[in-house]
Amino acid sequence: SKFILTLPQPKNVLISKTLMIEEANGFYSIPIEDVVEVIRISVVQYDEFIFMVDGYPVLKRHEDLIPLFKLIKCLREEKHKNINLRSQKELVIIIIKHENLKMGIIVDDVHGIEESVIRKITPDFKASPLYIGATYYGDNSLALVLNIENMTKQNLHTIHHVNRAAITAPEVGSTSE
DSSP, rough: OOOOOOOOTTTEEEEEEEEEEEEEEOOOOOEEGGEEEEEEEEEGGGGHHHHTTTTTTEEHHHHHHHHEEEEEHHHHHEEEEEEOOOSEEEEEEEEETTTEEEEEESSOOOOEEEEEEEOOOOOSOEEEEEEEEOOHHHHHHHHEEOHHHHHHHHHHHHHHHHHHHHHHHTTOOOOOO
């Protein structure tokens, strides 16, 4: 005899590959389909890749200028202008993309890709629009799953401002802070 048991997937659960990250002693995950690339930049490489455009940090990567945002500042909805990135020994940058817009998120560490069971946040729960759900990290720590669409929308004004300023800047290469 052969038995096949098919269990329906609950509507409030999603199974997806996510990039597990750490920021300010908290765990987060990003759906892998939103991740373009993960880059580590040492202090020695800083002047080669990181520039300031109208007071905002940008990453020059493959002839693209990608605005940079500290994840913790995004989550707290703080300003990103004039942040000091030189204080970190190494920058861990996750380049994310929503539609045709790219932005770089600076985090403390990247822990790898995992198959995640994501519990969606119910509308009854008044959570930030920056999260689409929660999952468990390897050691059973809770990790919030970031909503990249809403994070991009939250920073849309800054992304457009940096892109316009970069076009009119005579030469992107000034690293003065």
